Amino acid sequence: MNDDTLRTLHDQLVARRAPSDRARCPEPDDLLAIAERRLAEARRLVVLEHVVGCAACRNELDLLRTVVDAGGDLTPAHRAPWLALAAAIVLMVGAGTLWRLANREEPVVRGADAGAVLVAPAAGDALDAPPVLIWHRIDGARDYRVEVLGAGGALLVALETADTTVSLAGRTELPPGAEYSWWVRARLSQGGERRSEIGRFRVR
Amino acid sequence: MSPPPDDVSVALERLLARYAGLVRSAARSHRADEATVDEILQEVRIRLWRAIERGEKADALPASYVYRAAVSATLDLIRGRRRKREVPLEESRLEEPRLEEPRLDDAGAIPASLGTDRTVDEEAAMELLDQALAGMVATRRVAVRLHLAGYHLREIAAMMDSSEARARNLVYRGLADLRTRLTSMGLNPRGRG
Numbered sequence: 297m298n299d300d301t302l303r304t305l306h307d308q309l310v311a312r313r314a315p316s317d318r319a320r321c322p323e324p325d326d327l328l329a330i331a332e333r334r335l336a337e338a339r340r341l342v343v344l345e346h347v348v349g350c351a352a353c354r355n356e357l358d359l360l361r362t363v364v365d366a367g368g369d370l371t372p373a374h375r376a377p378w379l380a381l382a383a384a385i386v387l388m389v390g391a392g393t394l395w396r397l398a399n400r401e402e403p404v405v406r407g408a409d410a411g412a413v414l415v416a417p418a419a420g421d422a423l424d425a426p427p428v429l430i431w432h433r434i435d436g437a438r439d440y441r442v443e444v445l446g447a448g449g450a451l452l453v454a455l456e457t458a459d460t461t462v463s464l465a466g467r468t469e470l471p472p473g474a475e476y477s478w479w480v481r482a483r484l485s486q487g488g489e490r491r492s493e494i495g496r497f498r499v500r
Numbered sequence: 501m502s503p504p505p506d507d508v509s510v511a512l513e514r515l516l517a518r519y520a521g522l523v524r525s526a527a528r529s530h531r532a533d534e535a536t537v538d539e540i541l542q543e544v545r546i547r548l549w550r551a552i553e554r555g556e557k558a559d560a561l562p563a564s565y566v567y568r569a570a571v572s573a574t575l576d577l578i579r580g581r582r583r584k585r586e587v588p589l590e591e592s593r594l595e596e597p598r599l600e601e602p603r604l605d606d607a608g609a610i611p612a613s614l615g616t617d618r619t620v621d622e623e624a625a626m627e628l629l630d631q632a633l634a635g636m637v638a639t640r641r642v643a644v645r646l647h648l649a650g651y652h653l654r655e656i657a658a659m660m661d662s663s664e665a666r667a668r669n670l671v672y673r674g675l676a677d678l679r680t681r682l683t684s685m686g687l688n689p690r691g692r693g
Contacts, residue, residue, distance in 0.1 A: 299648070302629075302678070306648040309626045324578045328571060333661040341638045344659060348645040355533065356578050361658070362532040363540065363574050366522035367567030445572075451551070451565060 310349050322346055327357045331364040334493055414480065417497040424500050426464040429478060433460050434490055437482035444468065445477040452476070470499045512552065516545055519566050530655070536577070543573035625687060632681035640674035647671045 315321065322343045329335035330343060347353045415430040417423060429442055439458045446452050453468035470476060476499065480492040520541050527537045547569045633641050639660070646656045657667035 299675070302675075303648050303650070305625055305629050306645065308622060309629055310649070312623075312626060313630075318582055321582075324575050324582075327578075328575060330659055333658065335661075337661070340659075340661065341642050344642045344646065345638070348642065348649050354649070357659075358530045359532045359536060359540075359578070360571075360574055361655075362523060362526040362530045362537065363567075363570045365530070366519060366526040367563070367570060445568065451568070 310351070313349060315350055318352065320346070321350060321353050324356065324360075327353065328360050328364070329493075330357065331360040414478075414492050414495040417495065419496055420498070422498040422500050426467075426470055426499070427497060428461055428463045428465075429480075430461045431480045431492060434482040434484075436484045436486060437490070438485045439483055441481045441483065443479055443481070444470075446474065472499045474499065512548060515563070515566060516541075516548065519544070519563075519570070523570070540570060540573050540577060543577070544569045547573065628682060628685045628687045632678055632685060635681055636674060636677055640670050640677060643667060643670035644674035644678055647675070 326335060326339070326343045327347070330340055330347075335343065347357050413432045415432060417427050417429070421427075429444075431440070434440075439456055440460070442455045442457065442462050444452045444454075444464065452470070453464065455462050455467065464470065475496055477494050477496050479494045482490045484490065523537055523541060524534075526532075527534060544566065548566065551565070551569075633645065636644070643656055643660060646659065647653075651659070653664050653667050653671065656671065657664040660667060660670070662670075
Protein backbone atom coordinates (compact mmCIF):
# COMPACT_ATOMS: atom_id res chain seq x y z
CA MET A 297 0.00 0.00 0.00
CA ASN A 298 1.64 3.23 -1.08
CA ASP A 299 1.60 6.60 0.66
CA ASP A 300 -1.18 7.98 -1.52
CA THR A 301 -3.44 5.10 -0.65
CA LEU A 302 -2.72 5.48 3.03
CA ARG A 303 -3.30 9.23 2.74
CA THR A 304 -6.66 8.70 1.14
CA LEU A 305 -7.71 6.32 3.88
CA HIS A 306 -6.33 8.62 6.54
CA ASP A 307 -8.15 11.65 5.10
CA GLN A 308 -11.37 9.70 5.14
CA LEU A 309 -10.69 8.57 8.69
CA VAL A 310 -10.08 12.16 9.80
CA ALA A 311 -13.19 13.44 8.05
CA ARG A 312 -15.33 10.64 9.43
CA ARG A 313 -14.09 10.95 13.01
CA ALA A 314 -13.89 14.74 13.16
CA PRO A 315 -14.89 16.19 16.55
CA SER A 316 -18.45 17.47 16.51
CA ASP A 317 -17.55 20.56 18.53
CA ARG A 318 -14.52 22.36 19.93
CA ALA A 319 -15.04 21.33 23.54
CA ARG A 320 -12.06 18.97 23.56
CA CYS A 321 -9.80 21.09 21.43
CA PRO A 322 -6.51 22.20 23.01
CA GLU A 323 -6.17 25.80 24.10
CA PRO A 324 -4.72 28.18 21.51
CA ASP A 325 -1.77 28.70 23.89
CA ASP A 326 -0.88 25.02 23.49
CA LEU A 327 -0.94 25.39 19.71
CA LEU A 328 1.30 28.43 20.00
CA ALA A 329 3.68 26.51 22.27
CA ILE A 330 4.00 23.85 19.57
CA ALA A 331 4.66 26.47 16.90
CA GLU A 332 7.31 28.01 19.15
CA ARG A 333 8.80 24.58 19.93
CA ARG A 334 8.49 24.99 23.67
CA LEU A 335 5.81 22.48 24.68
CA ALA A 336 6.94 19.53 26.80
CA GLU A 337 7.09 16.31 24.80
CA ALA A 338 4.30 14.42 26.53
CA ARG A 339 1.85 17.29 26.12
CA ARG A 340 3.08 18.01 22.60
CA LEU A 341 2.25 14.49 21.47
CA VAL A 342 -1.24 14.67 22.98
CA VAL A 343 -1.94 18.01 21.31
CA LEU A 344 -0.52 16.97 17.93
CA GLU A 345 -2.53 13.76 18.02
CA HIS A 346 -5.65 15.86 18.41
CA VAL A 347 -4.59 18.42 15.83
CA VAL A 348 -3.95 15.89 13.11
CA GLY A 349 -7.50 14.62 13.51
CA CYS A 350 -9.19 18.01 13.84
CA ALA A 351 -9.38 20.23 10.77
CA ALA A 352 -10.18 23.34 12.78
CA CYS A 353 -7.17 22.94 15.07
CA ARG A 354 -4.95 22.12 12.11
CA ASN A 355 -5.86 25.36 10.44
CA GLU A 356 -5.29 27.27 13.65
CA LEU A 357 -1.89 25.64 14.14
CA ASP A 358 -0.94 26.36 10.52
CA LEU A 359 -1.84 30.00 11.08
CA LEU A 360 0.25 30.21 14.24
CA ARG A 361 3.18 28.46 12.54
CA THR A 362 2.94 31.07 9.80
CA VAL A 363 3.17 33.95 12.26
CA VAL A 364 5.91 32.33 14.32
CA ASP A 365 8.06 31.35 11.35
CA ALA A 366 7.73 34.80 9.80
CA GLY A 367 8.78 36.34 13.11
CA GLY A 368 11.81 34.11 13.25
CA ASP A 369 12.81 35.22 9.77
CA LEU A 370 12.31 38.86 10.65
CA THR A 371 14.58 38.93 13.68
CA PRO A 372 17.93 38.07 12.05
CA ALA A 373 17.69 41.02 9.66
CA HIS A 374 17.48 43.38 12.61
CA ARG A 375 20.54 41.78 14.12
CA ALA A 376 22.44 42.23 10.88
CA PRO A 377 24.15 45.52 11.80
CA TRP A 378 25.49 43.94 14.97
CA LEU A 379 26.66 40.88 13.12
CA ALA A 380 28.33 43.06 10.52
CA LEU A 381 30.12 45.04 13.21
CA ALA A 382 31.22 41.86 14.92
CA ALA A 383 32.43 40.49 11.63
CA ALA A 384 34.43 43.65 10.93
CA ILE A 385 36.16 43.44 14.29
CA VAL A 386 36.89 39.79 13.93
CA LEU A 387 38.32 40.40 10.48
CA MET A 388 41.31 41.95 12.22
CA VAL A 389 41.83 38.82 14.24
CA GLY A 390 41.83 36.30 11.48
CA ALA A 391 39.97 34.98 8.50
CA GLY A 392 39.34 31.65 10.14
CA THR A 393 37.57 33.20 13.09
CA LEU A 394 35.66 35.48 10.76
CA TRP A 395 34.40 32.53 8.78
CA ARG A 396 33.13 30.81 11.88
CA LEU A 397 31.32 33.89 13.17
CA ALA A 398 29.80 34.83 9.83
CA ASN A 399 28.31 31.37 9.57
CA ARG A 400 27.16 31.21 13.14
CA GLU A 401 23.53 31.48 14.06
CA GLU A 402 22.85 32.93 17.44
CA PRO A 403 21.15 30.23 19.42
CA VAL A 404 17.76 31.23 20.70
CA VAL A 405 16.45 28.62 23.10
CA ARG A 406 13.01 28.87 24.60
CA GLY A 407 11.23 27.15 27.41
CA ALA A 408 11.91 25.32 30.57
CA ASP A 409 14.37 22.92 28.94
CA ALA A 410 16.70 25.86 28.40
CA GLY A 411 16.73 26.64 32.11
CA ALA A 412 14.89 29.93 31.69
CA VAL A 413 12.33 29.17 34.36
CA LEU A 414 9.98 31.72 35.85
CA VAL A 415 9.47 31.40 39.60
CA ALA A 416 6.98 34.06 40.67
CA PRO A 417 4.30 35.10 40.23
CA ALA A 418 3.13 31.56 39.64
CA ALA A 419 0.96 30.97 36.60
CA GLY A 420 -2.45 32.52 37.07
CA ASP A 421 -1.67 34.26 40.40
CA ALA A 422 -4.06 37.06 41.32
CA LEU A 423 -2.12 39.79 43.09
CA ASP A 424 -3.08 42.77 45.24
CA ALA A 425 0.01 44.78 44.50
CA PRO A 426 2.51 45.22 41.71
CA PRO A 427 4.49 42.02 41.80
CA VAL A 428 8.10 41.25 42.28
CA LEU A 429 9.12 39.12 39.33
CA ILE A 430 11.48 36.29 40.13
CA TRP A 431 13.16 33.76 37.87
CA HIS A 432 15.95 31.21 38.09
CA ARG A 433 19.49 32.22 37.27
CA ILE A 434 20.67 30.98 33.90
CA ASP A 435 24.22 29.79 33.50
CA GLY A 436 26.21 32.03 31.23
CA ALA A 437 23.73 34.89 31.33
CA ARG A 438 25.28 38.32 31.01
CA ASP A 439 22.05 40.07 31.94
CA TYR A 440 18.31 39.73 31.64
CA ARG A 441 15.62 41.69 29.83
CA VAL A 442 12.22 41.39 31.47
CA GLU A 443 9.15 42.41 29.50
CA VAL A 444 5.63 42.82 30.84
CA LEU A 445 2.79 42.87 28.35
CA GLY A 446 -0.79 44.02 28.66
CA ALA A 447 -3.85 42.04 27.65
CA GLY A 448 -3.58 43.16 24.04
CA GLY A 449 0.06 42.19 23.82
CA ALA A 450 1.24 45.77 24.20
CA LEU A 451 4.60 46.18 25.85
CA LEU A 452 4.01 47.91 29.19
CA VAL A 453 7.51 47.92 30.56
CA ALA A 454 10.89 46.48 29.64
CA LEU A 455 13.58 46.30 32.29
CA GLU A 456 17.16 45.18 32.09
CA THR A 457 18.99 43.77 35.07
CA ALA A 458 21.82 41.47 36.01
CA ASP A 459 19.77 40.23 38.98
CA THR A 460 17.10 37.54 38.94
CA THR A 461 14.39 39.62 40.58
CA VAL A 462 12.79 42.90 39.70
CA SER A 463 9.97 44.80 41.37
CA LEU A 464 7.35 46.43 39.21
CA ALA A 465 6.38 48.88 41.96
CA GLY A 466 6.68 52.39 40.60
CA ARG A 467 7.86 51.14 37.21
CA THR A 468 4.53 50.98 35.47
CA GLU A 469 0.84 51.15 36.20
CA LEU A 470 -0.95 47.84 36.18
CA PRO A 471 -4.67 48.58 36.25
CA PRO A 472 -6.59 46.06 38.37
CA GLY A 473 -8.84 43.43 36.88
CA ALA A 474 -6.59 42.74 33.93
CA GLU A 475 -4.31 39.86 33.04
CA TYR A 476 -0.67 40.49 32.28
CA SER A 477 1.99 38.41 30.62
CA TRP A 478 5.70 38.48 31.26
CA TRP A 479 8.80 36.76 30.07
CA VAL A 480 12.53 36.90 30.55
CA ARG A 481 15.22 36.94 27.90
CA ALA A 482 18.67 36.04 29.16
CA ARG A 483 21.44 37.46 27.04
CA LEU A 484 24.38 35.12 27.16
CA SER A 485 27.99 36.13 27.56
CA GLN A 486 29.04 34.06 24.58
CA GLY A 487 26.26 35.50 22.39
CA GLY A 488 22.72 34.45 21.75
CA GLU A 489 19.96 34.40 24.26
CA ARG A 490 17.63 32.14 26.14
CA ARG A 491 13.99 32.91 26.58
CA SER A 492 11.59 31.79 29.22
CA GLU A 493 8.08 30.63 28.64
CA ILE A 494 5.42 33.30 28.99
CA GLY A 495 4.11 33.73 32.55
CA ARG A 496 0.75 35.22 33.42
CA PHE A 497 -0.70 36.96 36.43
CA ARG A 498 -3.68 39.10 37.30
CA VAL A 499 -3.91 42.21 39.43
CA ARG A 500 -6.99 42.33 41.65
CA MET B 501 -5.96 58.25 15.61
CA SER B 502 -3.55 61.11 14.87
CA PRO B 503 -0.75 60.32 12.46
CA PRO B 504 2.65 59.75 14.04
CA PRO B 505 5.63 61.78 12.84
CA ASP B 506 6.78 61.01 9.34
CA ASP B 507 10.08 59.43 10.32
CA VAL B 508 8.24 57.06 12.64
CA SER B 509 5.71 56.39 9.95
CA VAL B 510 8.36 55.54 7.39
CA ALA B 511 10.28 53.28 9.78
CA LEU B 512 7.15 51.49 10.90
CA GLU B 513 5.79 51.04 7.40
CA ARG B 514 9.11 49.61 6.30
CA LEU B 515 9.10 47.14 9.17
CA LEU B 516 5.48 46.20 8.56
CA ALA B 517 6.03 45.74 4.85
CA ARG B 518 8.96 43.47 5.49
CA TYR B 519 7.03 41.45 8.05
CA ALA B 520 3.97 41.23 5.78
CA GLY B 521 6.12 39.78 3.03
CA LEU B 522 7.53 37.17 5.37
CA VAL B 523 4.10 36.28 6.72
CA ARG B 524 2.61 35.88 3.25
CA SER B 525 5.51 33.73 2.17
CA ALA B 526 5.18 31.55 5.28
CA ALA B 527 1.40 31.41 4.76
CA ARG B 528 1.87 29.93 1.30
CA SER B 529 4.31 27.41 2.67
CA HIS B 530 2.01 26.46 5.55
CA ARG B 531 -1.19 26.61 3.51
CA ALA B 532 -2.68 29.21 5.84
CA ASP B 533 -5.80 31.07 4.76
CA GLU B 534 -4.79 34.31 2.99
CA ALA B 535 -7.84 36.29 4.08
CA THR B 536 -7.15 35.43 7.71
CA VAL B 537 -3.51 36.37 7.30
CA ASP B 538 -4.56 39.77 5.90
CA GLU B 539 -6.85 40.22 8.87
CA ILE B 540 -3.98 39.55 11.26
CA LEU B 541 -1.61 41.90 9.45
CA GLN B 542 -4.19 44.66 9.63
CA GLU B 543 -4.59 44.07 13.36
CA VAL B 544 -0.81 44.15 13.83
CA ARG B 545 -0.68 47.49 12.04
CA ILE B 546 -3.37 48.91 14.33
CA ARG B 547 -1.62 47.66 17.47
CA LEU B 548 1.70 49.12 16.45
CA TRP B 549 0.19 52.52 15.67
CA ARG B 550 -1.54 52.48 19.03
CA ALA B 551 1.71 51.62 20.75
CA ILE B 552 3.38 54.60 19.13
CA GLU B 553 0.50 56.83 20.15
CA ARG B 554 0.94 55.64 23.73
CA GLY B 555 4.47 56.93 23.59
CA GLU B 556 6.48 53.91 22.52
CA LYS B 557 9.56 54.99 20.65
CA ALA B 558 9.82 53.82 17.09
CA ASP B 559 13.27 52.44 17.74
CA ALA B 560 11.81 50.51 20.68
CA LEU B 561 9.55 48.65 18.30
CA PRO B 562 11.97 46.04 17.05
CA ALA B 563 11.16 42.82 15.30
CA SER B 564 10.39 41.13 18.60
CA TYR B 565 7.63 43.66 19.25
CA VAL B 566 6.08 43.06 15.85
CA TYR B 567 6.32 39.36 16.50
CA ARG B 568 4.56 39.61 19.84
CA ALA B 569 1.85 41.82 18.36
CA ALA B 570 1.26 39.31 15.57
CA VAL B 571 1.14 36.34 17.92
CA SER B 572 -1.21 38.17 20.25
CA ALA B 573 -3.47 39.23 17.37
CA THR B 574 -3.57 35.67 16.05
CA LEU B 575 -4.45 34.21 19.45
CA ASP B 576 -7.19 36.81 19.90
CA LEU B 577 -8.59 36.00 16.47
CA ILE B 578 -8.59 32.26 17.17
CA ARG B 579 -10.22 32.71 20.58
CA GLY B 580 -12.79 35.08 19.10
CA ARG B 581 -13.74 32.65 16.38
CA ARG B 582 -14.01 29.80 18.84
CA ARG B 583 -16.27 31.90 21.03
CA LYS B 584 -18.50 32.78 18.12
CA ARG B 585 -18.53 29.15 17.05
CA GLU B 586 -17.98 30.27 13.51
CA VAL B 587 -16.70 27.81 10.97
CA PRO B 588 -13.10 28.53 11.77
CA LEU B 589 -10.28 29.16 9.44
CA GLU B 590 -11.21 27.43 6.22
CA GLU B 591 -12.41 24.34 8.03
CA SER B 592 -13.55 22.68 4.86
CA ARG B 593 -9.99 22.27 3.63
CA LEU B 594 -9.30 18.92 5.21
CA GLU B 595 -12.70 17.57 4.45
CA GLU B 596 -11.92 17.63 0.76
CA PRO B 597 -9.84 14.59 -0.03
CA ARG B 598 -6.44 15.45 -1.41
CA LEU B 599 -6.75 12.76 -4.03
CA GLU B 600 -9.66 11.53 -6.01
CA GLU B 601 -11.87 9.73 -3.54
CA PRO B 602 -12.10 6.02 -4.21
CA ARG B 603 -15.58 4.81 -5.02
CA LEU B 604 -17.08 1.50 -4.14
CA ASP B 605 -17.73 -0.77 -7.07
CA ASP B 606 -21.01 -2.60 -7.51
CA ALA B 607 -19.95 -5.30 -5.08
CA GLY B 608 -19.08 -2.76 -2.44
CA ALA B 609 -15.40 -3.51 -2.74
CA ILE B 610 -12.55 -1.11 -2.39
CA PRO B 611 -11.21 -0.56 -5.90
CA ALA B 612 -7.87 -1.98 -6.87
CA SER B 613 -6.31 1.44 -6.44
CA LEU B 614 -6.34 0.84 -2.71
CA GLY B 615 -4.08 -2.11 -3.23
CA THR B 616 -6.03 -4.51 -1.06
CA ASP B 617 -6.30 -8.19 -1.86
CA ARG B 618 -9.66 -8.73 -0.29
CA THR B 619 -13.07 -7.22 -0.43
CA VAL B 620 -13.56 -4.82 2.40
CA ASP B 621 -15.65 -1.69 2.65
CA GLU B 622 -14.24 1.71 3.31
CA GLU B 623 -15.48 1.85 6.85
CA ALA B 624 -13.79 -1.45 7.67
CA ALA B 625 -10.57 -0.26 6.07
CA MET B 626 -10.68 2.92 8.10
CA GLU B 627 -11.36 0.93 11.24
CA LEU B 628 -8.32 -1.23 10.56
CA LEU B 629 -6.21 1.86 9.94
CA ASP B 630 -7.48 3.35 13.18
CA GLN B 631 -6.60 0.18 15.09
CA ALA B 632 -3.19 -0.10 13.48
CA LEU B 633 -2.37 3.50 14.32
CA ALA B 634 -3.58 3.04 17.88
CA GLY B 635 -1.14 0.17 18.37
CA MET B 636 1.89 2.20 17.40
CA VAL B 637 4.30 4.03 19.67
CA ALA B 638 3.01 7.58 20.14
CA THR B 639 5.99 9.39 18.60
CA ARG B 640 5.90 7.25 15.45
CA ARG B 641 2.12 7.47 15.24
CA VAL B 642 2.11 11.26 15.43
CA ALA B 643 4.93 11.54 12.89
CA VAL B 644 3.18 9.17 10.49
CA ARG B 645 -0.17 10.91 10.85
CA LEU B 646 1.43 14.31 10.21
CA HIS B 647 3.08 12.82 7.12
CA LEU B 648 -0.21 11.35 5.92
CA ALA B 649 -1.88 14.70 6.57
CA GLY B 650 0.49 16.22 4.02
CA TYR B 651 3.13 17.90 6.16
CA HIS B 652 6.72 17.94 4.91
CA LEU B 653 9.55 16.47 6.97
CA ARG B 654 10.81 19.94 7.84
CA GLU B 655 7.41 20.88 9.20
CA ILE B 656 7.07 17.61 11.09
CA ALA B 657 10.48 18.15 12.65
CA ALA B 658 9.52 21.65 13.77
CA MET B 659 6.19 20.58 15.22
CA MET B 660 7.78 17.66 17.04
CA ASP B 661 10.69 19.83 18.15
CA SER B 662 13.22 17.43 16.68
CA SER B 663 15.82 17.35 13.96
CA GLU B 664 14.78 16.65 10.39
CA ALA B 665 16.83 13.44 10.49
CA ARG B 666 14.90 12.18 13.51
CA ALA B 667 11.59 13.16 11.92
CA ARG B 668 12.55 11.25 8.77
CA ASN B 669 13.45 8.23 10.85
CA LEU B 670 10.16 8.36 12.75
CA VAL B 671 8.12 8.68 9.57
CA TYR B 672 9.89 5.92 7.64
CA ARG B 673 10.01 3.46 10.51
CA GLY B 674 6.47 4.39 11.43
CA LEU B 675 5.19 3.76 7.91
CA ALA B 676 6.91 0.38 7.86
CA ASP B 677 5.39 -0.44 11.23
CA LEU B 678 1.95 0.68 10.04
CA ARG B 679 2.14 -1.45 6.89
CA THR B 680 3.20 -4.48 8.91
CA ARG B 681 0.28 -4.02 11.26
CA LEU B 682 -2.21 -3.54 8.42
CA THR B 683 -0.89 -6.66 6.73
CA SER B 684 -1.29 -8.69 9.88
CA MET B 685 -4.89 -7.43 10.09
CA GLY B 686 -5.61 -8.68 6.59
CA LEU B 687 -5.40 -5.38 4.75
CA ASN B 688 -2.56 -6.60 2.60
CA PRO B 689 -0.41 -4.38 0.50
CA ARG B 690 0.05 -5.51 -3.05
CA GLY B 691 3.44 -4.10 -3.80
CA ARG B 692 2.36 -0.63 -4.77
CA GLY B 693 4.98 1.37 -3.10
